[in-house]
Amino acid sequence: MKGIITVVLKQDILDPQGRAVMNSLQGLGYDEVQGVRIGKSIEIELNGISPDEADARLRKMCESILVNPVIEDYHLEIIED
Amino acid sequence: MRCAVIVFPGSNCDSDLYKAVNSFEGVDAEYVWYTTENLDAFDLILLPGGFAYGDYLRAGALAARTPVLKALIRAAERGVRVIGICNGFQVLTECGLLPGALQRNSGLHFICDTPLIEVVQDQSSFTSRYQQGELIRLPIAHGEGNYICDELTLRHLQAENRIVFRYASGSNPNGSVDKIAGILNSKGNVLGMMPHPERAMADWMGSSDGRRLFESALNLFPETADAA
Numbered sequence: 001m002k003g004i005i006t007v008v009l010k011q012d013i014l015d016p017q018g019r020a021v022m023n024s025l026q027g028l029g030y031d032e033v034q035g036v037r038i039g040k041s042i043e044i045e046l047n048g049i050s051p052d053e054a055d056a057r058l059r060k061m062c063e064s065i066l067v068n069p070v071i072e073d074y075h076l077e078i079i080e081d
Numbered sequence: 082m083r084c085a086v087i088v089f090p091g092s093n094c095d096s097d098l099y100k101a102v103n104s105f106e107g108v109d110a111e112y113v114w115y116t117t118e119n120l121d122a123f124d125l126i127l128l129p130g131g132f133a134y135g136d137y138l139r140a141g142a143l144a145a146r147t148p149v150l151k152a153l154i155r156a157a158e159r160g161v162r163v164i165g166i167c168n169g170f171q172v173l174t175e176c177g178l179l180p181g182a183l184q185r186n187s188g189l190h191f192i193c194d195t196p197l198i199e200v201v202q203d204q205s206s207f208t209s210r211y212q213q214g215e216l217i218r219l220p221i222a223h224g225e226g227n228y229i230c231d232e233l234t235l236r237h238l239q240a241e242n243r244i245v246f247r248y249a250s251g252s253n254p255n256g257s258v259d260k261i262a263g264i265l266n267s268k269g270n271v272l273g274m275m276p277h278p279e280r281a282m283a284d285w286m287g288s289s290d291g292r293r294l295f296e297s298a299l300n301l302f303p304e305t306a307d308a309a
Contacts, residue, residue: 013184013229016189017185017189065138065142065143065146066138068142068175070180070181070182070230070231071182071184071229
C-alpha cells in the first residue's frame with residue numbers, strides 16, 4: 001500500500017516560485033496560463049496495516065511533521081496494491 | 082554563565098556563535114550535539130544558522146523534531162533565554178516556540194547583505210543595551226527569510242511589543258510581513274531573528290553592532306559596572 005501526500009501552499013500565501021514559472025510559460029507563448037502553484041509530492045510505502053488505519057496514521061504524520069499548517073495544505077491519497 | 086551552542090548536521094554558523102559569546106569574560110560556551118536530551122546546565126541556549134539536515138522537507142523542519150529540541154522547549158518553558166539566528170529562527174517557528182513561518186524570499190534569490198536594522202523596542206531581555214528606534218548594521222545571508230503569519234498573529238505581535246527588529250530605511254529585502262526581522266515569544270525569553278549578530282562583533286568585521294545583543298542576553302552591562 002502506498003500513501004501519496006500532495007503538499008501545496010495555502011491559497012492566500014504568495015508563491016514566488018509559481019509566479020516565476022508562470023512568467024516563463026507566458027514568455028513561451030502559453031497565454032492561457034493564468035496561475036501556477038508549485039507544491040511537492042511525498043510517497044510513503046506502508047505495510048501491515050489496514051487502509052483505514054493507514055489514513056489515520058498518514059494524517060498524523062502530516063500534522064506532526066510533513067506539513068506546516070501555517071503555510072501549507074495537503075491532500076492525501078491511498079493506493080492499495 | 083554557561084551558554085549552549087546547539088549543533089545539527091548541517092549547521093554552519095556554530096563556530097562563529099561560539100567565538101562570539103566566548104569573547105565575553107565570564108562566559109563559557111559549549112557545543113551541544115543535537116542528540117543531547119538535557120540542557121539543564123545552561124543559562125542561554127543558541128540555535129545557529131546554517132542548513133540543518135540540508136533544509137530537507139522545509140527549512141528547520143527536521144531539526145525541530147530532534148531530542149535536543151525537546152530539551153530546549155522544556156528549558157524555554159522554565160524561562161531560560163533562547164536565541165535562534167537565521168536557520169535557528171526557522172527551527173523555532175517549526176517547533177512552535179515562535180508563531181508564523183519563514184518562506185522563500187519574495188525575490189527568489191539568496192540574499193547576502195548588511196542592511197540597516199531598526200531596534201523596534203529596547204525593553205526586551207535581548208535589546209536592553211540598545212536604544213529604541215536605533216538603526217544598527219547586521220549581516221543577513223538567507224534564501225528563506227520571508228516572515229509570514231496570519232493577520233491575528235501579526236496584531237498580537239504588534240500589540241504585545243514582540244517585534245524586536247525590522248528592516249529599516251524603506252528596505253524589505255526578503256518581503257517579510259511588516260518588515261519583520263526578529264520576534265519574541267509571548268513570555269519574552271525566546272528570540273528568533275534572521276540577521277546575524279555573531280557576524281557583527283568587531284569593527285574589522287564591518288560592524289560591532291551585534292555585541293550588545295549578547296551583552297543584553299547575558300546580562301553584561303560593562304558601562305553600569307564601571308560607573309558602580
